[in-house]
Amino acid sequence: xxxxxxxxxxxxxxxxxxxxxxxxxxxxxxxxxxxxxxxxxxxxxxxxxxxxxxxxxxxxxxxxxxxxxxxxxxxxxxxxxxxxxxxxxxxxxxxxxxxxxxxxxxxxxxxxxxxxxxxxxxxxxxxxxxxxxxxxxxxxxxxxxxxxxxxxxxxxxxxxxxxxxxxxxxxxxxxxxxxxxxxxxxxxxxxxxxxxxxxxxxxxxxxxxxxxxxxxxxxxxxxxxxxxxxxxxxxxxxxxxxxxxxxxxxxxxxxxxxxxxxxxxxxxxxxxxxxxxxxxxxxxxxxxxxxxxxxxxxxxxxxxxxxxxxxxxxx
Amino acid sequence: xxxxxxxxxxxxxxxxxxxxxxxxxxxxxxxxxxxxxxxxxxxxxxxxxxxxxxxxxxxxxxxxxxxxxxxxxxxxxxxxxxxxxxxxxxxxxxxxxxxxxxxxxxxxxxxxxxxxxxxxxxxxxxxxxxxxxxxxxxxxxxxxxxxxxxxxxxxxxxxxxxxxxxxxxxxxxxxxxxxxxxxxxxxxxxxxxxxxxxxxxxxxxxxxxxxxxxxxxxxxxxxxxxxxxxxxxxxxxxxxxxxxxxxxxxxxxxxxxxxxxxxxxxxxxxxxxxxxxxxxxxxxxxxxxxxxxxxxxxxxxxxxxxxx
Numbered sequence: 001x002x003x004x005x006x007x008x009x010x011x012x013x014x015x016x017x018x019x020x021x022x023x024x025x026x027x028x029x030x031x032x033x034x035x036x037x038x039x040x041x042x043x044x045x046x047x048x049x050x051x052x053x054x055x056x057x058x059x060x061x062x063x064x065x066x067x068x069x070x071x072x073x074x075x076x077x078x079x080x081x082x083x084x085x086x087x088x089x090x091x092x093x094x095x096x097x098x099x100x101x102x103x104x105x106x107x108x109x110x111x112x113x114x115x116x117x118x119x120x121x122x123x124x125x126x127x128x129x130x131x132x133x134x135x136x137x138x139x140x141x142x143x144x145x146x147x148x149x150x151x152x153x154x155x156x157x158x159x160x161x162x163x164x165x166x167x168x169x170x171x172x173x174x175x176x177x178x179x180x181x182x183x184x185x186x187x188x189x190x191x192x193x194x195x196x197x198x199x200x201x202x203x204x205x206x207x208x209x210x211x212x213x214x215x216x217x218x219x220x221x222x223x224x225x226x227x228x229x230x231x232x233x234x235x236x237x238x239x240x241x242x243x244x245x246x247x248x249x250x251x252x253x254x255x256x257x258x259x260x261x262x263x264x265x266x267x268x269x270x271x272x273x274x275x276x277x278x279x280x281x282x283x284x285x286x287x288x289x290x291x292x293x294x295x296x297x298x299x300x301x302x303x304x305x306x307x308x309x310x311x312x313x314x315x
Numbered sequence: 316x317x318x319x320x321x322x323x324x325x326x327x328x329x330x331x332x333x334x335x336x337x338x339x340x341x342x343x344x345x346x347x348x349x350x351x352x353x354x355x356x357x358x359x360x361x362x363x364x365x366x367x368x369x370x371x372x373x374x375x376x377x378x379x380x381x382x383x384x385x386x387x388x389x390x391x392x393x394x395x396x397x398x399x400x401x402x403x404x405x406x407x408x409x410x411x412x413x414x415x416x417x418x419x420x421x422x423x424x425x426x427x428x429x430x431x432x433x434x435x436x437x438x439x440x441x442x443x444x445x446x447x448x449x450x451x452x453x454x455x456x457x458x459x460x461x462x463x464x465x466x467x468x469x470x471x472x473x474x475x476x477x478x479x480x481x482x483x484x485x486x487x488x489x490x491x492x493x494x495x496x497x498x499x500x501x502x503x504x505x506x507x508x509x510x511x512x513x514x515x516x517x518x519x520x521x522x523x524x525x526x527x528x529x530x531x532x533x534x535x536x537x538x539x540x541x542x543x544x545x546x547x548x549x550x551x552x553x554x555x556x557x558x559x560x561x562x563x564x565x566x567x568x569x570x571x572x573x574x575x576x577x578x579x580x581x582x583x584x585x586x587x588x589x590x591x592x593x594x595x596x597x598x599x600x601x602x603x604x605x606x607x608x609x610x611x612x613x614x615x616x617x618x619x620x621x622x623x
Binding site: 116136149203293 | 359437468491572584
């Protein structure tokens with residue numbers, strides 16, 4: 001009798017343990033990933049859907065009733081509010097003139113760092129150093145460097161007889177100044193990413209090329225660059241996302257305002273979005289601007305993807 | 316002592332050709348002259364580094380002088396003796412709010428960093444080593460949103476949410492949205508795959524350890540280097556965050572970045588030594604981290620990219 005009870009008890013205890021163990025195997029993984037997905041649902045997914053809702057309504061601090069207006073906000077932004085299409089032009093333009101030279105310089109710097117240098121870590125840290133500054137700090141310093149009256153750039157240009165330029169005044173000049181802030185802060189970071197990829201290229205390739213008489217310049221163009229194509233595209237993609245959200249640099253260049261100069265010549269889409277939200281309190285319009293910006297980023301990412309496929313297909 | 320034991324080789328018969336450096340460990344082989352730096356390499360690199368360092372250096376120069384120094388050409392290139400006085404003036408100025416900004420930034424960034432590292436190491440471990448239905452799909456999801464600027468897209472409703480909750484000017488408003496970090500999970504998954512052998516987990520399971528215990532006792536200790544890297548990158552990123560704090564906080568409750576914007580465009584826009592001193596103060600915490608943990612930051616950036 002007693003033995004039977006005992007076995008039953010042990011059996012029950014065992015099934016409880018088994019069940020606990022089973023839950024531990026099947027359920028715990030979900031508990032481990034849950035914090036992330038819960039946070040994402042609240043602070044990612046929900047706002048995204050809600051942005052869509054807001055963008056379809058006439059909704060502002062002055063009109064809190066949230067009247068449904070369909071795509072009217074989008075139509076207004078695209079066809080009636082000149083600042084918006086121009087902001088896309090400005091953002092794309094600054095992205096282009098900031099990214100292309102930056103990636104070329106980063107590639108050359110990475111190539112130099114990939115040589116047999118002593119004190120490798122020191123070189124790498126020096127190249128990366130600008131990353132310690134915040135974008136606000138970069139804006140503060142570079143706004144002075146590009147200043148009209150006492151700026152260093154105008155000072156240097158004055159030495160070769162060029163008159164003071166008001167860098168804020170024109171589209172092209174403000175784009176150059178703002179791009180320099182982006183380039184300065186991110187070049188070293190991208191160089192290190194290129195360097196990481198370069199180090200995965202087998203050295204034998206270079207050795208074979210050297211035996212065949214290829215100089216270091218030829219090695220760079222014939223071996224390094226082709227091998228790096230995927231990374232170059234990846235970096236371009238990351239820069240695209242970052243570049244399309246450009247905000248702090250142009251804001252600091254215009255003394256902390258969102259209007260991007262007298263005619264909005266360097267107003268980015270993010271600045272329009274914040275201007276609509278903070279200055280005008282127009283939630284519906286600002287949400288529509290957010291979705292349009294997102295669509296532009298998706299289009300550019302898709303373009304990137306196509307290029308990648310094209311290249312991989314050619315291999 | 317050593318000169319007695321090893322007399323220098325006579326100059327006429329050098330031990331090895333003059334152009335050949337000491338043979339390096341690990342790196343000998345057929346192509347000894349492959350990837351050898353030229354003079355041009357070094358000059359070019361030094362030029363680029365000079366451009367990288369100059370704005371940082373100039374910040375120190377102006378912060379250690381008076382306002383007039385920022386408006387001279389040729390520019391003043393040597394630090395002056397006013398740094399201490401400028402720092403004291405900047406920190407004690409009641410309108411500049413720098414100390415409060417620093418304090419808020421430390422609280423917000425510190426909380427975000429610790430939380431992101433913990434959340435990511437939990438989820439990263441689950442994705443790397445645990446089997447559960449839908450894990451592939453969920454991981455794909457993480458990778459997809461890693462690239463998408465959700466914080467930006469959801470800006471308007473998130474802001475409205477904070478207004479509704481009456482969370483403006485609170486820590487939680489500045490902290491919570493930044494706990495969503497797909498990159499952290501991705502990175503910790505890679506580190507777990509690399510540094511935690513399956514056998515170790517199996518052995519612990521046979522000994523009857525629960526999954527939570529395995530994570531705490533086996534995975535976390537093995538992940539420590541990876542956690543340091545993720546922590547550093549997260550700290551740097553969030554210390555420098557501007558847009559979201561700008562929306563939900565105010566000049567009464569600023570982060571250090573908001574305080575810097577405030578002094579540089581507002582009251583002190585003409586007082587450049589004040590502005591530059593404030594800016595210098597704002598980058599000191601990250602600079603210290605960078606100097607101490609440079610190796611980890613460099614390798615974190617490089618490894619994070621090759622793992623894609």
